Amino acid sequence: MGIAVIKSRALAGMQAPEVSVEVHLANGLPAFAMVGLADTEVKESRDRVRAAITNAGFQLPDRRITVNLAPADLPKESGRFDLPIAIGILAASGQIPREGLERYEFAGELSLTGELRPIRGALAMTYAMQRSAGGHARGFILPMANADEAALVADAAIYPANTLLQVCAHFAPHIDGSFALARHRAKPLPLPPSIPDFADVKGQQHAKRAMEVAAAGRHSVLLVGPPGAGKTMLATRFAGLLPLMTDDEALEAAAVQSLISGFSVEGWKVRPFRSPHHTSSGAALVGGGSVPRPGEISLAHCGVLFLDELPEFDRRVLEVLREPLESGRVTIARATRHADFPANFQLIAAMNPCPCGYLGHPSGRCQCTPDQILRYQWTSPKLSELFIKIAA
Incomplete structure (x- = not known):
């Protein structure tokens, strides 16, 4: 009988708890069983791993294979466990040595040909690994496409690979003595992209001054004015008034965006600007799903959330913003899962x-009744108390 234990990580909100992938080979009819509260995506890895091992030139053992993802009460999802499962099977069957595997953590989705595909949450996983290691972090082997993202975590030992065969050759030189994974060095960060400048706004001096005060005091702002007054133009330039992001802020904001594969290195230290459509649901703004994902307020962490056409948003959707605005965090609770996301946005x-938009306009085009105007302006009375109102 053979057994191997490989380290990986799951995702639970912003947390990335450690997962031990235990592979056991036993005598009996060939079978492939997977236990440990694995979702459908993880269970489907059996077919991907089987094909990837065969096409990489190895042999899937004709034995009873049991894979346990521990701890058993932690939900596991996505294809990131393909690579550690494949490495565990090869180590347990003696096709690669077990020595040295304990010094690394593994994550990556396998194609049927054995190539490594990118995963979401690589930055969040690396960030959690460094925080929990206390200066003694393991190396992290993951797909090449995630290398630049994961290397943003200071002092993280990132070893990217393109294929399963390359990972195996790193531990078994007899497979390809000329190849070993090299530690990835963080590339020089690109210059931040140019952001819209307040200098583009002509006039509106009182509105611009109020926006500067709001940026300095971290106040919420409500811009009121007829179509074409420049409300959206002012809002899209608001992030340029905020101070530069610190390393910790940039890392936390990037980790949130990596959970939905929405982060790119070009956006490093650029304050997020999110502008959801007025038809967005409460779950889209706050986050949710059977597997909790961050919503717009978390993706705007350390940046700006812009709600255009505020009265068109459903009142119940607006009310869910009150607690995150006060606490700077949001907790998504489901029957079997809880996830906590940061939501410190402006x-x-x-x-x-x-x-109609033309109340008080010199043209006198407005034909709205007082009752229509009142209902339109106070869609969410409680939320309106949080704003500084500016007539643009």
Whole structure:
């Protein structure tokens, strides 16, 4: 009988708890069993791993294979466990040595040909590994496409690979004596992209001054004015008034975005600007799903959330913003899962003064009744208390 233990990580909100992938080979009819609260995506790895091992030139053992993902009460999802499962099978069957495997953590999705495909949450996993290691972190072997993202974590030992065969050759020189994984060095970060400048706004001096005060005091802002007054133009330039992001802020914001594969190195230290459509649901803004994912307020962490056409948003959707605005965090609770996400954002909203948008306009085009105007302006009375109101 053979057994091997490989280290990997799951995702639970912003947390990336350690997972031990235990592979056991026993005598009996050939079978492939997987236990440990694995979702459908993880269970499907049996077929991917079987094909990847065969096409990489190895042999899948004709024995009873049992894979346990520990701890058993922690939900596991996505294809990131393909690589550690494949390495565990090869180590347990003696096709690669077990020595040295304990010094690394593994994550990666396998194609049927044995190539490594990118995974989501690589930055969050690396960040959690460094925080929990206390200066004694393991090396992290993951797909080449995730290397630059993971290397943003200071002092992280990242070893990227393109194929399963390359990972195996790193531990078994007899497979390919000329190849060994090299530690990835972080590339020089690109210059941050240019962001819209307040200098582009002509006039509106009182509105620009109020926006500067709001940026300095971290106040929420409500811009009210007719169509074409410049409300959206002011809002999209608001992030340029905020101070530069610190390393910790940039790392935390990037880790949140990596959970939905939405982070790119070009956006490093650029404050997020999110502008969801007014038809967005409460789950889209706050986050949710059977496997909790961050919503717009978390993706705007350390940046700006812009709600254009505020009265068009459903009132119940707006009310869910109150607690995150006060606490800077949001907890998504489901029957079997809980996830905690940061949500420290600055809220900017814009609206017309009436349904037609021309209340008080010199042209006198507004034909809205007082009752229509009142209902339109106070869609969410409680939320309106959080804003500094600016007539643009």
